[in-house]
Amino acid sequence: MNTISPRVVADDLTSVAIRGIHLMVDGSVADLAEVTHPDGFTRERKAAPPWARGSGPEAIHALAEWLRDAFTDMSYDIHATAVENDLVTVYATMHGRQIGPLVFYTEDGAVDNAFPATGKTFAMTESHWFRMRDGKIFEHWANRDDLGMARQLGWLPPSPVFLLRSIQLERRAVREVRSGR
Template sequence: MSTIDAETCIRSMTIMGSGDLDELSRVVHPRATNREAKDEPPACRGQGPAAFVATAHWLRSAFADLTFDVHDAVTDGDLTVVHCTMSGRQVGPFVAYDERGAVAQAFPATGRRFAITQTHWFRMKDGQVVEHWANRDDMGLARQLGWVPPSPAFLLRMARATRQARRAAA
C-alpha cells in the first residue's frame, strides 16, 4: 500500500469539504476526470483542478460543515479506495443536473444534518488524482434531509426551487 497515495486522496476530500480550494491544484492532476460529474453542473464536467473546484463549490453551496470521516483507505497499484462517512447540514438548495447540463431538480434547504457512508475510488498518476468515482448512499441522504417521502408542502417548495435554479442557470 502506498501511504503517500492514500494520504493524497484523503487530502483531496478534506480540501473539498474545507473550502481551501487553491490546494486542489497540488493534489489533482491537470487531466483529472471526475466520473461522478454527470449529475453536476456543466463546469464540473471538465478536466483538472478547475472541474474539481467547481464540484466543491456546488457541494458547499448546498451543504455547510461538510466533512469526510475516513474509516479505511487501501491502495493497490495506481488505485486507492477510501471508505468514509460524509456529513454536514443542508443550508442551500441541492441542484441536480441532467446529461445535457440542464437543471433537472432542486431540493430546497431543510436545515437538517446528515451523515452517509460513501466509497471513493481514485486512480493516481504522478502522485496526483487523475480519476475519481464513488458509491454513495443517496437514498439515505434523501431520507435524512426529508426529501423522501416528500410531503405536499415539500413538493411545492421543490417545484419553486427547481424553477429558481433553472432561471439562475439561464
C-alpha cells in the same frame, strides 16, 4: 541502488487521496492543485452544474463550491483504505447540514432534480475510488448512500410543502439555465 518500498508508495497515494477528500470541505484551487493531476476529473460531474464539469483543479474546486453552497458543517470520517497499483479506495462517512438548495442536472445540462434547503443534518457512507497518475488524483468516482441522505434530509418521503418548494426551485433553476447563469 536506492529503491522505495511499495508500502511507502501506497501510503503516499493514500495520503493524497484522503487529503483530496478533506479539501472538498474547504480547500482552495491552489490546495486542490497539490493533489489533483492537471487533467484530473471526477465521474461524479455528470450530475453537477455545467460550469463544474471540466477537468483539473479548477473544475474540482467548482464542484466543491457547488457542494459547499448546499451544505455546511461538512466533514469526513475515514474508516478504511486499500491500494492496488495506481488505484486507491477510501471508505468514509460524510457529515453535513443542508443550508442551500441542491440542484442536479442531466448529462446535457438540463435541470434534473431540485431540492430546497431543509436545515437538517445527515451522515452518509461513501466509497471513493481514485486512479492516481504522477502521484496525484487523475480520476475519481464514488458510491454513496444517496437514499439514506435523502431520508435524513427530509427529501423522502416528501411532504406536500416540500414538493411545492421543490417545484418552485426547479422552475427557478430551469430559468437560470435558459438565461445562461
